[in-house]
Amino acid sequence: xxxxxxLQDLGKKDYKVxxxxxxxxxxxxxxxxxxxxxxxxxxxxxxxxFVEHPHVYTLGKSGDLSNLLLNEKQLAEKGATFYxxxxxGDITYHGPGQIVxxxxxxxxxxxxxxxxYLRLLEEAIIQTLAEYGLQSERSEGETGVWLGVGTxxxxxxxxxxVRASRWVTxxxxxxxxxxxxxxFDNIIPCGIKGKAVTSMxxxxxxxxxxxxxxxxxxxxxxxxxxxxxx
Numbered sequence: 001x002x003x004x005x006x007l008q009d010l011g012k013k014d015y016k017v018x019x020x021x022x023x024x025x026x027x028x029x030x031x032x033x034x035x036x037x038x039x040x041x042x043x044x045x046x047x048x049x050f051v052e053h054p055h056v057y058t059l060g061k062s063g064d065l066s067n068l069l070l071n072e073k074q075l076a077e078k079g080a081t082f083y084x085x086x087x088x089g090d091i092t093y094h095g096p097g098q099i100v101x102x103x104x105x106x107x108x109x110x111x112x113x114x115x116x117y118l119r120l121l122e123e124a125i126i127q128t129l130a131e132y133g134l135q136s137e138r139s140e141g142e143t144g145v146w147l148g149v150g151t152x153x154x155x156x157x158x159x160x161x162v163r164a165s166r167w168v169t170x171x172x173x174x175x176x177x178x179x180x181x182x183x184f185d186n187i188i189p190c191g192i193k194g195k196a197v198t199s200m201x202x203x204x205x206x207x208x209x210x211x212x213x214x215x216x217x218x219x220x221x222x223x224x225x226x227x228x229x230x
Contacts, residue, residue, distance in 0.1 A: 001109045002043045005227045007218065010051040015058065015083060015094065018051050018102070025104045026170045033106065033166060044106040048221070048229070050214055051102065053094040055080035057187060060161050063090035067188040078186070087171035089143065089161030091187050097178035097199070099210055101217065107167040110225055114164050118143055121173055124220040125158045128175075131216055134203055145175075147198060155196040157203070175217075177201065177208050 010018060025047050036042040057068055057080060068082065068091055075082055080095075094100055107117060122138055125145045129136045136157060139146045145158035158175040176199035184197040200208045222229050 002046065002106070003109060003225075003227050004230050005046040005048050005103075005105070005222075005225075007048050007229045008050070009214070010049055012052045012054070012096070015053045015056040015081065018049070018053070019083070019085065022049070022102055022104060022170045026165075026168055029104065029106050029168045030166055033108075033168070044109060046106060046109060046227070047102075047104040048218070049102040049104070051100050052096060052098065052210075053100060055093075055095040055183060057082045057091060057093055058087075059084045059091045060087050060089040061085070067091040068186070069188070070186045074186075078183070080183070080186075085171070087161040087163045089159070092159045092161065092174060093183050093187060094174055095179055095183055097176070097180060097201075097210075099175045099177050099213055099217070100172070101175075102172040103169055103221075105169045107164070107169060110227070112167050114162075117164075117169065118160065118162065120224045121160060121162075121221075122158075124217055124224055125173060125175055127220040127224075128213065128216045129157070129200070132200065132204060132208070134200070144173075147203065153196070155198040157198050157200070175200075175213070177210050177213055 029044050032042050032044045122145055126136050136145045136147050137149050139149045144156055144160045146156050148154045158173055160173045162169055162171045178201045179199050218229055
């Protein structure tokens, strides 16, 4: 079992370019897993990508296109793009001021439980937010991280959607740090009507150092997954 996770910060990068890169890493891990049947000495790598995307809306494979409230012309006017992709979940937004994390892991290096994987990803964000005095939690039946669950002011601060095949993961989470929340007005986020979206800078009343947040996420991810970040 290889507990090392190769950490890369891609900076600001186009969504489709990053998606293609994820697919390359994903395919490499899967091919090594196949070869490992003949040669048990083969080690499968793990990756964790940080990225910031230009304005983009993505729709999961089970999502409803009607949750995008813009047509092609309106998308262009807002400088945004749209992709239908192969992760779980419905529609979400990515853009500047948002920390997007893509763990591309061979879960056989850690544990073979997708439910546990999602809960630990959520926990890494929950523990990170707690360091800023923000009490966040899960909302039953709704993947991601929320504030004010059980109140009329429930609001989502981190969206999650993953794909897993042969115990290899891709896609991941999007944490709103300094994001322009106006872009969420153009969708029904994650297909959930009547629930608000928030960010760290709105909740704290100040802009937040995104590099510092990334360091905290990595720390909690490493602890929860018993991983060695390299």
